[in-house]
Amino acid sequence: MKILVIGSGVVGKATGKGIAEKGHQVIFVDINPETVAELVAEGYDARNPSGIEQEKADITMFCVSTPSRVNGEVELDYIRDAVTKHADWLRRQDEYHLIVVRSTVPPGTTRNVLLPLLKTSGKKVGKDFGLCMQPEFLRAVSAVEDFRHPWMTLIGEYDRRSGDILEGLYMDFEDKLYRVDIETAEMEKYAHNLFNAFKISFTNEIYEVCHKLGLNGDEVMELVSHSAEGMWNPSYGTKGGYPFDGACLPKDTSGFLAFAKSRGIPMPLLEAVIKVNKQLELEENKVKEVNKPLVL
Ligand SMILES: NC(=O)c1ccc[n+]([C@@H]2O[C@H](COP(=O)([O-])OP(=O)(O)OC[C@H]3O[C@@H](n4cnc5c(N)ncnc54)[C@H](O)[C@@H]3O)[C@@H](O)[C@H]2O)c1
Numbered sequence: 001m002k003i004l005v006i007g008s009g010v011v012g013k014a015t016g017k018g019i020a021e022k023g024h025q026v027i028f029v030d031i032n033p034e035t036v037a038e039l040v041a042e043g044y045d046a047r048n049p050s051g052i053e054q055e056k057a058d059i060t061m062f063c064v065s066t067p068s069r070v071n072g073e074v075e076l077d078y079i080r081d082a083v084t085k086h087a088d089w090l091r092r093q094d095e096y097h098l099i100v101v102r103s104t105v106p107p108g109t110t111r112n113v114l115l116p117l118l119k120t121s122g123k124k125v126g127k128d129f130g131l132c133m134q135p136e137f138l139r140a141v142s143a144v145e146d147f148r149h150p151w152m153t154l155i156g157e158y159d160r161r162s163g164d165i166l167e168g169l170y171m172d173f174e175d176k177l178y179r180v181d182i183e184t185a186e187m188e189k190y191a192h193n194l195f196n197a198f199k200i201s202f203t204n205e206i207y208e209v210c211h212k213l214g215l216n217g218d219e220v221m222e223l224v225s226h227s228a229e230g231m232w233n234p235s236y237g238t239k240g241g242y243p244f245d246g247a248c249l250p251k252d253t254s255g256f257l258a259f260a261k262s263r264g265i266p267m268p269l270l271e272a273v274i275k276v277n278k279q280l281e282l283e284e285n286k287v288k289e290v291n292k293p294l295v296l
Contacts, residue, residue, distance in 0.1 A: 001169065002057045003027070006082050007064030008035050008046060010143050011102055011136045015063055016044070018147035022172045027052060049085055056093065059169065060086060061100045076113060079103050083117045090121040090129060098130040098165045104193075105133075107186040110156070130162030133182045135189030150175045156185025205269045212265050243280035250277070
């Protein structure tokens with residue numbers, strides 16, 4: 001297949017190079033002339049956006065940046081710009097074409113923000129073009145290698161035809177492939193990153209506590225990585241809607257928080273964990289109250 005990779009930074013390069021290795025024809029596109037020159041020097045076909053006007057292709061993958069604004073919000077201007085320009089290109093295509101969003105975007109963005117821009121081409125989604133959201137899980141430090149050996153591929157598809165084409169592209173990669181709707185894929189990517197961030201912050205909180213108690217936090221967390229079921233059982237703690245309960249978790253969370261407080265050690269993450277659980281308990285009790293049988 002012939003693939004346009006729009007946005008040739010960390011994710012775009014890893015994506016394009018990995019796909020090219022499988023024998024597909026890849027054209028890298030970027031607004032940064034240095035990025036284009038670097039890829040050309042490596043022997044790849046790389047161009048600025050105006051360089052693809054006359055091209056035909058089977059798939060376009062958007063890998064442009066979606067950084068944070070000063071106020072923390074997600075900056076969608078780059079991807080909006082790139083998609084708007086590409087709608088013009090799409091207008092001139094006479095064959096069915098698949099659009100894939102690889103950038104990390106908040107749930108709803110692909111369907112509610114990017115699809116309307118694509119539709120300005122006059123083409124119909126589901127008929128003239130397909131649409132997928134395929135989040136990337138690679139790590140910046142080992143991007144190309146991670147793309148070559150992914151541990152999983154997630155395809156969020158607008159319809160079956162779009163998902164089938166994208167699945168075909170990944171046929172030669174040996175990993176688990178899951179297919180879901182577009183919004184689930186967008187959300188999964190955030191949940192994935194938030195979980196990693198929470199885990200690191202949790203470790204740092206325990207590390208600080210250990211430091212204050214004169215203990216080795218790395219040693220403690222290394223042992224926890226073997227003892228805590230949540231660390232090694234993928235099914236543990238992944239069903240939502242129920243507070244934690246039982247003989248140990250409620251008493252040990254509040255007990256340790258009180259212990260840390262008595263020694264002047266702040267544990268904001270543990271406080272939040274207890275707060276989230278209490279809230280859920282209250283809601284559960286409310287539901288029980290509503291569903292209580294009437295005593296006549
Ligand atoms: N870096 C990572 O490890 C990583 C991992 C997974 C997902 N992601 C996500 O993937 C997306 C890309 O991240 P990245 O790290 O590759 O960003 P990056 O900044 O390295 O690359 C983005 C590229 O897009 C180009 N670009 C911007 N506007 C363009 C336009 N209109 N047309 C063509 N090119 C344009 C930029 O010049 C840049 O080269 C982001 O949404 C990011 O959150 C990043």
